[in-house]
Amino acid sequence: MDAYIGPLLFLGAAGLLAIGVVGMLLSNHLFRMVLALVIAEAGVNLMLVLAGYRWDAVAPILQPGVAAQPMVDPIPQALVLTAIVIGVGVQALALTLVIRIREAYGTLDMAEVRARMEVDVAAAGGGEATGSRERPAGGRPLPGPGALPEPPR
Amino acid sequence: MTHLDLLLLVALINLPVAWWLAGGATRRRLLALPYGLMLGMLLYMDPGATWDSGLSWVFLGQSLSWRLDGLGWFFALPTIGAALAAAAYSSGEWGEDFAGAGGSMGWLQLALAANVFAMLVLLAAGDLLTLFIGWELVSWAGLPLMVLAGGAAVGAGIRYITYAMGGGMAVLLGVVLVYVWTGSLVPADFMAVLPTLASWQVGLLVALFFGGFGVKMALLPFHLWQAPAYGLSVGPAAAFLGAISSRMGLFAMALVLVKFITLERLVDLTVIPGLLDSRDVLAWVAAFTIILPTYTALKQNDARLLLAWHGIGQGGYMVLGLVMGDAMGSAGGLLHVFNYATNQAVLLLAVFAVMHRTGTADLNRMGGLIVRMPLSFLALLIGIIGLAGLPPMNGFVSKWLVYRSLVLEGEPLLFLAAIIGTLGTILSVYKLIHNIFLGQLRVEHEDIREAPWSMTGPMLVLCAVIVVTGTMPGLVLGVVADAQQAIGLAVPDYHLGGVTSPAGGLDMLWLNGVIMAGFAVGAVLFYGFGGRTKRVHQLDNYAGGHFLTADVRYQYSDNFYPGLMHHIGGWYRGSFQWLEGALISVVDLLATALRGFYHQAQPAAWVLFTITLGFAWAVLP
Amino acid sequence: MPRFATVLFLAGFAFLLFSLTLTLGFGEPPMRAGQGVLDQAVAGTGAANAVSAVLLGFRGLDTLGELSILFAAATAGGLVLGHRRPGGDGPPAGAILQAGTRLLFPLMLVVGFYIVLHGHLTPGGGFQGGVILAAAFFLPVLAGTGAGPDHALLRVVEGLAGTVFILIGLAALWTGGVFLEPLLVDRGALHELFSAGTLPLLYLAVGLKVGAELAGLLAHMARAGGGEA
């Protein structure tokens, strides 16, 4: 059993990280992206805290009246605590931004937000919006009714 | 403080001085003074000696030093001379009009002074790093002179600086490679190591330096920028730029390719075994540069552009003569720098004098001005004879030397190319003088006066220089000899009237004497025996025996030489524009693709892509 | 197409990361820095909780940075949400919730402060306690029984708490030590509340700051949330 616990935990960490990244990259919903970020951070935090684990060791807190025992490495625990709080700060800020974006654009869809941002940025820069991979600039004149030859029957 | 330091200091101080002098109408008359002083200082310095600068310091582990030798002196002479003519030209009525029309005399004079200073810094380069510094300064100093006119000139200037920086970067790479491969940028040190370099290394250096300097010379295929950049500038600036600016490329070529790398090494570099060595490649590039731009000039309907296109072709003669490398050829190539500078300056000054009066440089909107502006006509006539390389003007001497060298060196094809180029020159300069000065005077030009003395003065002085150095080329050949010696070339056997050579020399004193005698005989015959002249109105014209009435407009430059153009026009029409356009399109395409990258829905995906590829790279052996 | 590429790369990423982690020695850490920390925790900081010793002693600068990040997030959040009029209240909470809130508020305060102040002895500390404190002040907002904490007061608390943390660090500098050096470590006995020198004070500052920042952020968001419903 012991031989499997390590890989299993690593699988958990890598899996959480991967799930989080999936959510961040494939979701078009701003709030879900933030949640995905939370998951990804959880994955990496798990990985960090695993770095301090020792077989058959106890938590690094001296108990009155208990003989000294091997303890796990306390540093990763402290690091994880710090990382979690940092994560909380970032997530909170992300949520305030989501609230504002929703107010301004009335949508939580990333593609739409991006398109409207492009227009706004370009307008602030004094020019018209430029094309992009999803929305090429300029009109795309679709062939009118008579433009294409009739397919042979 | 050495003499060279003093000269450079005067050139530097001239920057604010020129700015200040340009500020007032009366002060403006003194604009030429600093250049006169510089010219005097230069003439005081012996071109045969090497003048070191007291300035030299070590920076970035590199020692920077400046020194002026015979080669630099020779190029400095037309530089300061052209600036003197341009400053004098702009100091009078032209300047007032220019300032009155909203132009900035201060900027013009400042830019001119900056150009002269930058060129002197370049010409006094003592090592490769100072050469590059001077090179870049010259490249950038040219820009303000070009864009002063505004409008289309700005576009031309930006095109110029893009080309020039492309060339500059090639030069920089060459300098860096010399440094890395030889461990030094000081000529004495790296010249000792250069012979040990492999062929591909030297070949790369030659390509980089020739290409880089060639951009400034507007050698094919980097020639497109020059005509509009020079031609569309304002008068004195155009004359200065056209006369000398692009010759800095020849100076650098002479220094790096001829002196540092040496022509022997070039001949050793085989491009196609048994057929073509790298010197031949350079010569053929020069030959094509003579032909194509000259025939492009033929098509121009703007007098300024016509002349500017010519400048490109004339540069080809210089390179051709230089890379021949024998005593006569290199003397011819270098001498042509001086001669061409005088010719081009006169021509552009004359054309701008006409433009000053008529307000146009369009060859289809002028004609018959000979009666109104005879002095300008005279200047233009002398200029085009020199440019076409016909006796008795100085252009003949230098071209003759180049032809002679080509024949003696056994290069009949190159000789043929040079002759074809000269033919094109003659054809197109005839178009120039014909359309401006001959034929019918246009109604709107009835009240035109001759250009003021401030403008005709410099022109006539330059004309005198052309005639004198045409008759007594030995005056200049002495300096040319110093320049040749400075870069380790053989010196032709010269005397006041020309050169002597076992294969046949040239004596312009004698030749011009014969020509003058011929004219005298003709005049005597004409006036003594015939004298049947009849003065007619200028509107009474005959063309090819056909009588033209006043209502027939005797101007047809729109379709000048139709038969010739029909045969050759297709050869070069737009092919280089196409090349340039294609390059721009490629950049545009790439840029558009990159913009797509920076406008994507999910940029964070690239974090994933990169780290995954990185992991794969780290894990795979 | 981009989605497909993303999925493909993601699979590769997860696989490679997992295989990389398999080469790491799980359960047998080198304990290079860790063992030294365990050995010195008591002597260096007087704290029985080695994690707390690391947080406030060995890596006090990290903690300061982390507080600054929270402060930055709160400041940025305030900048983003700005001066906003309070939005319309949500549906009023039921009686049970309201009563529960009133009941819970003092309890949470006590628990929060307890956890803050015993951080050097037991699991817990300024962060954990600070979050509970923030929750205590935020509960009335959720239940609709209060307007939430006073913003001006919060800013004073968060500003001063952060400053106190730095000042304690600088106090060590001024008394001949180095920045953030634990002071008065030898006072008090191990395992007692009043031990570990300045550590409990630091934790108090941390707790107050974390509480104030989080409460401020949550209150900001709560107001924003009502605004555009």
Added chain:
Amino acid sequence: MMAYAVALPLVAAFLLPVLHNASRWLGILVGPAALVAVLLVVFQSWQPAVLPFAMDLGGFAPPWGITFYVDALALLFCGAVALMTLLLWPRDEGDGDADALVRRRSLTLLLAAAAAGLALSGDLFNIYVFYELAAVASYGLAAERGTPAAYAAAFRYLMLSALGSVIALAGIAIIYFETGTLNLAHLSLLAGELQGPTGMAAFLCLLVGFGVKAELFPVNAWVPEVYGVTTRRTAGLLAGLVSKLAVLVLVRLLVLVFPQEGLRDALLLLGVLGLIGGELAAWKARDMTRMLAFSSIGQLGLVFVAFSLPGTAGLVAGIVVAVHHMVLKPGLFLLAGQWGGGLRGLAGAARRAPLAGLLFVLFALSLVGLPPLPGFWAKFLVLTGLAGQGGGLGWLAMVAILVATVLEVSYLFRLAGRLYSRGDDEVPAAATGGGTVTAGVFGALVVAAVVFAPALWDEVQDMGAGAGDAALYVRTVGPMVPTMISGGAP
């Protein structure tokens, strides 16, 4: 003593809102005062006799505590942080929102503290913390304008950067797994354990993570968006300062912990791609701000190319390129802020503001490398380094630099031509003043660099040599207990 460089801006940031409420003048003065004090501390510490030295924060010997490593390079960046923050101090944008102004100033101070921490810190996780502090502060500053586009851009920036941070943290976790320490000097001694694929993967994690802020290709897509929506002062701060500090961290890691050749090649390749990509995109940009944003990506690419060179030469070249860009880019952004708007509206702008036009030309010339200006020396150093190194990638990089320069000339002087064109004067320049003066200070710095070039060169040589000496670093930080190196408990 150097702890003040971090502590003072932090205290000022914490107290700014409180003090602002107490007294308006106190609120205005406290930030600049803290930064000036930092400058003084830096000047006082700049004594070649005592440099470099290390500080054990909290009084715990390395590798247990956090170490600050103070050498000339770190001091240079600390001083630059304070100076640049002072010059680019957030101004009232005229919207009358005093509260927002205080918050922006707080965030700027936090950014300054984080940047100083990044320059000084000798502990991997501490670097991560300061990096995150800089990140969070810049998220806030990205949204400072309060426009919808600013919120959207800031959110996208946050997501990209947060993902990068997650990856970087994973890298730190891997390193801790392998070595059990976070101290850079300690890691340097243990570098042998990070030679394998795991170590390389860890560095790549850090490269990608920190690369986000360093505008490393291809994780820099936030750059044009964010610089397009912030005030130009913030853009200058992010492009000029924060990016360089992220680079500095990566350089420290490369020098101390990851001397592998392959990693330098990776850096070189990404640098070249960034350089060409940035310049190409800038060539096509239609407004000045984004042109500068793309050009900044290109310049950072050059910085990466320079730092990828091995040995002292690479460090010297990198420092010169980085500092050069650090001075120029904010100046250019300030000018863009002065003129604002798309390229079309800029016709004739320099004629109405001659000094600003002159400064633009000066900056542009230095950027493309006109010889006496510092940009030329930077480019020359990089090119000689690359030519000396050779190799296919080296040649590619050389050609890329030269092509990029030509592109740079093309778009910068197309813009200059427009600025000086005799445009239709119907568009009045929105002259807000102030920005030109600050840009003038940057211009003065450029000119001063020309005048004092030889002295600066000696200084940079020493700086590069010191920063490239891993053994010196380890020696200065202090002796590690032998068992700490051979391996600890079971």
